[in-house]
Structures are given as structure tokens and as C-alpha cells.
Amino acid sequence: MAESMKGLKRSHRCTEVTREDIGSEVTLMGWVQKRRNLGSLIFVDLRDRSGLMQIVFDENDIGTEGFEKAGKLRSEFVIAVTGRVEKRSGAVNENLKTGEMEIRALGLRILSESETPPFPIEEGIQTKDELRLKYRYLDLRRPNLQRNLMLRSKVATAVRKFLDGEGFLEIETPMLIKSTPEGARDYLVPSRVHPGSFYALPQSPQLFKQLLMCSGYDRYFQLAKCFRDEDLRADRQPEFTQIDMELSFVDIDDVIDVNERLLAHIFKEAIGVDVPLPIPRMTWLEAMDRYGSDKPDTRFGMELKDVSHVVENCGFGVFTGALKGGGSVRGINAKGQGSMPRKKIDSLVEFAKGYGAKGLAYMAINEDGSCKSSFAKFMTEEELKALTAAMEGEPGDLLLFAADKNKVVWDVLGSLRLEIAKNLGLLHKNEYKFLWVTEFPLLEWSEDQNRFVAMHHPFTMPMEEDLDKIDTDPGAVRAKAYDIVLNGTEIGGGSVRIFQNDVQAKMFEVLGFTKEQAEDRFGFLLNAFKYGVPPHAGLAYGLDRLIMLMAEEDSIREVIAFPKVKDASCLMTEAPGLVDQDQLDELGLQIKAEEEA
CATH class of the missing domain: 3.30.930.10 (Bira Bifunctional Protein; Domain 2)
Known part of the structure; x- marks a missing residue:
């Protein structure tokens, strides 16, 4: 049965209690994160927006009625606890800001009971986004949000x-x-x-x-x-x-x-x-030329190189055809990736096609200096050496090329360098460029x-x-x-x-x-x-x-506290929704039903 606060006032948030408060009496209010019943003692982790505090319920301190009430606590019950701040009787929890302390409960009020939530209110839960957004008010209780x-x-x-x-x-x-x-x-x-x-x-x-x-x-x-x-x-x-x-x-x-x-x-x-x-x-032009993007990620290199002048007279029709059409030939050097399996290279080719490329030319330089390439048979050894030098290629590198209109080449290689960087773990979120x-x-x-x-x-x-x-x-x-x-x-x-x-x-x-x-x-x-x-x-x-x-x-x-999903709807409130005919009439609007095909 829910109780009222009856003039009780919160003195601290959970993590506002410090070592200086040891020995004093405090009043905390929040949600039950979890309860552990050890028979003679009941431990409750109390949660508010500041973090967690461990509460200890002992029948000798809180009395029989209070102890029985503590035994009824469940996850997400809202409670008010008055108690004495003490050093932890058990092991210190170094993962918690309040891990050195606990509150020995002297009084308990259950302010609100809760049904079992549809997912755990914990950090890092593997719950479908649709469920989280339908119950966003619960999702927002999670510490990371x-x-x-x-x-x-x-x-x-x-x-x-x-x-x-x-x-x-x-x-x-x-x-x-x-x-x-x-x-x-x-x-x-x-x-x-x-x-x-x-x-x-x-x-x-x-x-x-x-x-x-x-x-x-x-x-x-x-x-x-x-x-x-x-x-x-x-x-x-x-x-x-x-x-x-x-x-x-x-x-x-x-x-x-x-x-x-x-x-x-x-x-x-x-x-x-x-x-x-x-x-x-x-400048915008420099960003496009170097990174293939007007919002370049500069946390890593792998910059685009324009090799049009190197291949303008070569025997590879894909390159020369793009240049005759007013386009360019550019490449990126994935350092140290020359041993990438053919299957992964093929997946990069398919990725590039998603950004408008007709294909992707590649050259993998082996550790002994030899190379395997999708276009080597169309070029002389001197042309291949000149191309490798222009790309600053070294043994162990993978060179990838796109040939088309500038916009397509920029889009393809700009997206490709990001995809490779993501696969190689080069994008560190705690680095700000x-x-x-x-x-x-x-x-x-x-x-x-x-x-x-x-x-x-x-x-x-x-x-x-x-x-x-x-x-x-x-x-x-x-x-x-x-x-x-x-x-x-x-x-x-x-x-x-x-x-x-x-x-x-x-x-x-x-x-x-x-x-x-x-x-x-x-x-x-x-x-x-x-x-x-x-x-x-x-x-x-x-x-x-x-x-x-x-x-x-x-x-x-x-x-964002209450975001929309991909189709711009809100799963929690079910907006947008239908409105009454009276509202439409007042606005002079008529909903026209779509004819069936």
C-alpha cells in the first residue's frame, strides 16, 4: 500500500552523501534497483538520477513492521528511507561513487509500487529499440541515458x-x-x-x-x-x-x-x-580532393590521391575512359592491408557500388614487392611502378582506385576510407578532431x-x-x-x-x-x-x-528525451494519430481515402 511523504523531506540525493556524513542521519528517496534478502539482513540498492546507494535493513534497527515492509520491496518501487550513514560492513565497491558507505535504515515508506518492468533498468542492456522507445519513460531511468x-x-x-x-x-x-x-x-x-x-x-x-x-x-x-x-x-x-x-x-x-x-x-x-x-x-575543394567529403573525418589519414596524370596514357580502358569523359582517377592507400583476403576486397567493391561506382580497381603489394591486381595485365611494369610511387605504396599496402566523374569518385572513396577505418578500429570516440x-x-x-x-x-x-x-x-x-x-x-x-x-x-x-x-x-x-x-x-x-x-x-x-523512429512516429504516444471529424470540420479539412489500385 502506497504511503504519503507526510512532511518527510529528502536531505540528499544518493551520491551527495559523502564520508563527511558518516555518523549522521539522512533521508533518501528513489527507486529500488535490486533487493537481496539474506534472512537476518535485507540489502537494497537505491537509485536516483545521481547514482546508487546501498541500504541495509536490520530488524534490530527498523523494527519488525519496517523489516517486513522491506521484505516486500521489488524492482522499481519508489521508497523513502531515513537512516544512519556508516562505513560499509562488507567489501568496498570501487565501481560505485558511494562504494565505501551504506545507509543503515531507521525508517521506510513505500511511496509507490511497481509492476515488473518489461526490461531491466540497467546500463548496457540488450533490448530492442522498439521496446525501449515504447516504454521510454522507463528507458530514461537508465544511468547512461x-x-x-x-x-x-x-x-x-x-x-x-x-x-x-x-x-x-x-x-x-x-x-x-x-x-x-x-x-x-x-x-x-x-x-x-x-x-x-x-x-x-x-x-x-x-x-x-x-x-x-x-x-x-x-x-x-x-x-x-x-x-x-x-x-x-x-x-x-x-x-x-x-x-x-x-x-x-x-x-x-x-x-x-x-x-x-x-x-x-x-x-x-x-x-x-x-x-x-x-x-x-x-577549403571545400581541398576537403573534397583530400577526403572525398565536405565533412572529413581527420582522426586518421588514408587521404585520396589524384593519379589522373599518371594513368592518362595507360592501356587500362576504365581509367582512360573516365578521363576522356571529363572525370578523374583517384585512389586511397590502406596501409598494411595488402594481405586482405579476396572475399573482403570483393565486399569493399560491393560497398563502393552502393555509392555509385561501376567497380573498384585494386592493387595489393606483397611483402616481397610483387603485386596482385585487378588491372595489372592492362598496364606495363613501368606504369604500375609509377602508379605505386604516386600512391606512396609500400610492401604490405592495399591500393584501391575509383575512376568516374569527380562527384562519383569523391563519394565512393570518401565513403570507402570511412568504412575501412571503421573495420580497422581507427575511429576513437574519445578523440575530438x-x-x-x-x-x-x-x-x-x-x-x-x-x-x-x-x-x-x-x-x-x-x-x-x-x-x-x-x-x-x-x-x-x-x-x-x-x-x-x-x-x-x-x-x-x-x-x-x-x-x-x-x-x-x-x-x-x-x-x-x-x-x-x-x-x-x-x-x-x-x-x-x-x-x-x-x-x-x-x-x-x-x-x-x-x-x-x-x-x-x-x-x-x-x-533526446522523447525521440521519433525512422518513419517519424512516436512509439510511446503513437503520434501521429487520427483526429475527430469535428476537428477536421472546424479546420475545413477533408481526408481523401486513397483509391485501391
Whole structure:
């Protein structure tokens, strides 16, 4: 039978009890982790968000009624215990913060009973994700998830403290906004007051933070909730949180400077890691050429080598054909992997095909200097030696090559180096390698839309020295854009914004917008720009991704309290769900049943 607290107050959390408290009386409250009944003594591990404390129930101390009550305790019962802090009577548990102490119970109240949980509330349990997420309120009791969410809270506090000290103002922007479909799909919200009209949930506060700069607030930040109706993956959710900021009267170096110091502050405050400053910078083109990715993982080498000039006149048609088609031939050197079994090499070939490769050429250099290769018969010995030298190949190495259009080659080898590194155990989660990637292309060609689209967004400033190419060679124009990358994951990105009307008009023109379309979608911003707009720039971090890496997790679901699954549904609340017909009628909406094929 559950009891009330009846004025009883908790004096400590479990691990707040220290050796200095030995001999004093404390009151703890929490959940029963486990109970061990030894007949004359009952031991209970009590758990709260801080950790565990061992409670000892002895009939001589707590009385017959209290001892019988202790005998009824089960896993996940919520209890209040008053007792005396003592040194452990048994062996010290060095794995616990409280392993030298125990509480000798003098009073017990059962505040709430529990059914047997569907899985153990323990760290490192092998339980299906679907079951964990259905009972997320139980899953969140597990120590590792509690640590993750406490880390998240600690980071949020550190961000606010640092940015406040740098003169930033925390300002909230609206959650119900106008739909401006340029990028991911919007989540739409129907309006009851304006039948047939819809709000959108914000994909980011981009336009509003630029308006705040127009309004003279100078430095803004927000921990902003954002929404994107897109397919999910390990580091993506339909709703996510950004550390969002915007600054006036700045250029790239100013934004990078304040953010490097912010990152150093966060990592030191939250997990005690020193971030060496300045963080290295690399242009987008250099990142693609060296790593095949605009978010390169620099914890290991295995960089791409362009060997096009070495093989341009060789007898291997796959190489020369790619070069004639305007592509390139590039390779990576998997050091010490020359003895990799053919079966594993074949699996790498299949992996590469998943990223658009037609195949993968390889050369394994034996310890005696001889080699086995998928293309040696098409090349002379001199050509093979020149290729090996260009790849810095040595006995025992495995050389892998892709030949195709640059984009395909980059994708294939960039993904392949990560796959090999993962297989070789080169990706250490407790190692943090930051990198700024700069000078992104302003535009990229969309085959689906048959036009240029903004690589970041339509308000990104082109590099001044490239402005004269915007009409003649739009694809060659570089942007004043920058991404911050950590261990191969983009954790944030931003840009200097366009603040001149003529440049913004030209950008819309290149993107295929008519004046009417630009006015319809972004008229409120363009009008604001008529009344004096300062040069400004900004950046936004994905807070969930950042915490995922700091917590050494593989999925952002492990650092979000109530995440969605792959189809954007919530297994716990069963959202999204059907609504009453009355609600639909009030909004003027009708659900159209899909016709059967």
C-alpha cells in the first residue's frame, strides 16, 4: 500500500552523501534497483538520477513492521528511507561513487509500487529499440541515458553563460511562420481562423534572425526548436534543436573566432576536454580532393590521391575512359592491408557500388614487392611502378582506385576510407578532431529541378572576387560560407549574409525566381532591407549531434528525451494519430481515402 511523504523531506540525493556524513542521519528517496534478502539482513540498492546507494535493513534497527515492509520491496518501487550513514560492513565497491558507505535504515515508506518492468533498468542492456522507445519513460531511468540528458543540460547552460558574456541577447522567434519551400519539406499547420491557409513550423529561424539584425539587436542567440519533414537517419530527427546565432558588423573571421572560443568553453565545462585553438581550416575543394567529403573525418589519414596524370596514357580502358569523359582517377592507400583476403576486397567493391561506382580497381603489394591486381595485365611494369610511387605504396599496402566523374569518385572513396577505418578500429570516440570547411560553392545544379539551387540558402553572400562569374559561370562562384566539422560529422554551419539589394536580386534571378515569386516568398525580408540593413553573418549548431558526439553515442536518439523512429512516429504516444471529424470540420479539412489500385 502506497504511503504519503507526510512532511518527510529528502536531505540528499544518493551520491551527495559523502564520508563527511558518516555518523549522521539522512533521508533518501528513489527507486529500488535490486533487493537481496539474506534472512537476518535485507540489502537494497537505491537509485536516483545521481547514482546508487546501498541500504541495509536490520530488524534490530527498523523494527519488525519496517523489516517486513522491506521484505516486500521489488524492482522499481519508489521508497523513502531515513537512516544512519556508516562505513560499509562488507567489501568496498570501487565501481560505485558511494562504494565505501551504506545507509543503515531507521525508517521506510513505500511511496509507490511497481509492476515488473518489461526490461531491466540497467546500463548496457540488450533490448530492442522498439521496446525501449515504447516504454521510454522507463528507458530514461537508465544511468547512461540520464547522464546524456544531464550532459545536454550542462552544455545548454554553458552556451548561455558564454554567449551572455560575449554580448549576445537570447530572443525567441515564432514557431508558426509562413511556408517558404526552398530546401526540405515543411511541416504544415492548418489555420482555423483563415480557412484554406496554413502556417509552417520553422526549419530554422533564418529570416527572423536576419530581421533582428535589421532591428539593431546586434548579437542574437537562441536554443531553437526546428522541424523538417525529411527521411530520418542516425543523426537526423523531424524535430531538432539548434544553437542559433547571428552577429552584425562582422565578417568570416569574427564569427569563427567567437565560435572557436564557444566550443572550447563548452568542451572544457561539460566534459573536461581541451580544444586546441585555432581550429584548422580547409577549403571545400581541398576537403573534397583530400577526403572525398565536405565533412572529413581527420582522426586518421588514408587521404585520396589524384593519379589522373599518371594513368592518362595507360592501356587500362576504365581509367582512360573516365578521363576522356571529363572525370578523374583517384585512389586511397590502406596501409598494411595488402594481405586482405579476396572475399573482403570483393565486399569493399560491393560497398563502393552502393555509392555509385561501376567497380573498384585494386592493387595489393606483397611483402616481397610483387603485386596482385585487378588491372595489372592492362598496364606495363613501368606504369604500375609509377602508379605505386604516386600512391606512396609500400610492401604490405592495399591500393584501391575509383575512376568516374569527380562527384562519383569523391563519394565512393570518401565513403570507402570511412568504412575501412571503421573495420580497422581507427575511429576513437574519445578523440575530438575539429575542422572548419570554408569557401563552399554558392550554387549546385539540381538534376531534378533542372536549375541551380543554393547549396546553403538564398541569402548567402558570394565571395566578392567571384561576383563577376555569377552570370557567366554560376557553378564556379564560391560562397562566404563555413561549416564546423567534428570527427566527420557536420555539427554546425553558417555564412555571411547578403545585405545589398542588387546582390540579393541577382541571387534570386540565378536561382530562377521571378520578382513576383521572390516578393511572394520573402517580401517581408526584402522590404526590411529597404530601411538600412547592417552587414551580418551567423551560424547554427545541431545541438543533438553535438551532444551525441560528446556523449560518444552513435545515434541522436540516445541524447533526446522523447525521440521519433525512422518513419517519424512516436512509439510511446503513437503520434501521429487520427483526429475527430469535428476537428477536421472546424479546420475545413477533408481526408481523401486513397483509391485501391
